Amino acid sequence: MAKRDTTGDTARSARQPKKTSPAPRPARRPAVAKTETPYHHGALREALLQAAERVLERDGLAGLTLRAVAREAGVSHAAPTHHFGDLTGLVSELAAIGFRQFNAAMASACEAVASPLERALARPKAYVAYAQTHPGMYGLMFRTERLDYSRPSLHEAAESSFAGLANAIGAMRQEPISGDKLTIEQGAAIARAWSMVHGFTMLLLDGRLEDILQRLPDGTTAEQLLEAILKSTVAGKLPR
Amino acid sequence: MAKRDTTGDTARSARQPKKTSPAPRPARRPAVAKTETPYHHGALREALLQAAERVLERDGLAGLTLRAVAREAGVSHAAPTHHFGDLTGLVSELAAIGFRQFNAAMASACEAVASPLERALARPKAYVAYAQTHPGMYGLMFRTERLDYSRPSLHEAAESSFAGLANAIGAMRQEPISGDKLTIEQGAAIARAWSMVHGFTMLLLDGRLEDILQRLPDGTTAEQLLEAILKSTVAGKLPR
DNA sequence: TCCCTCATCTTTACATCGTAAAGATCGGAT
């Protein structure tokens, strides 16, 4: 007696008359392949991931809920469960996509760069640029407790990100990093570079560098501050 | 019709018979000043903050909810509202306490240190040590979106943290930082130091440095890795 | 002294969320 769940988020309810729909079906998949939800069969999984990315960049991390994603995709709120298990599953798959975007952005930024100095600067600059362009994604990837790194797709994408960093450091020091062993100096160089760029990005995204930026001459941008940091760090570290 | 809220978390309900309690009162404030909740009047605000800290370190950030804190303090779930407004309020006040603890820890670590090198290392080491000792608090302070920096207590405590950092950098470079203006070099030095230590801490707390640590010789600890990073960073930067 | 007011705390209510479980709905293999 008295139904309890008065949520109005079915987004599809009251569509057909409950039993043995007299109308055979409202033309499912309407000839023109609309990029919208392909009704019952089809690529719901991909549609949900795209919807999730849209919700994330529109409403931020706090707005990224299972029900909001389902709503955005136009399916019932329980539909994602079948494809991702739970919220952790959806979020982890989305983070994997983020890591792949992220890796691609850094890789393309490193190509076609001539001087060693430029190469040393290109990667961290691309790192920060990605985070500024996709703050929601970066937050998802690096500040969510709800990530399941045991998922192969996420594990692999994140691993690849780390490998890229390690290789870049190795190239800079002209001593290729061996897969399984590191000297203290190598480990320190990698951890230092990663810590610095990651920390800078987090502080920047959280607005905690505003204090510093405002005290700097005139309208110094975050990019200029980053460049100053990188140059002073890299000074004397480059070969030749 | 039909009550809806079947939550059993009053923690005090069914205590007295609803109207004009015949028993005058169950000896409120039981002579020995138990540090527990002093019933109706008294220091509920402080009790809530202490309960919140306990919940945070016990159940992590995800467990820190208004209702859990009220439960821990033994009051009704709506009691915190009156003192903190909403969850953001409670969390912000707790974060302010965290910043004060944090500042005190770094200040005491910097005292009684002789050599300039030791002084340069003491502060970041204390930074990381605090985060490792109070991971819940550090997470609250640096990874919560729900912080209201317009609250004076939080703003002031966080500001003081930044000032300590800036002064330490200034002392290291032997050029005291003026309050309102910074050169690019000064700003870069401050942002670089903060970014590096903050980034290292975040990555360490998230377990993202495990990969590196395992590849390092034998049982190298995170502290040793940090020290290696700091020494290679500070090399040539210290006066004399 | 008595009563009144107001700050403090509790109850009640409700929208939203994650998740589980059961029912409906097809596509396709047998």
Add this chain to the structure above:
DNA sequence: ATCCGATCTTTACGATGTAAAGATGAGGGA
């Protein structure tokens, strides 16, 4: 043709944040 199983929807429930109204008691003014 029929049945199975994957996919999606409904229904349900406990938890959370928050608003609003009700109780309670301390302290001040008459």
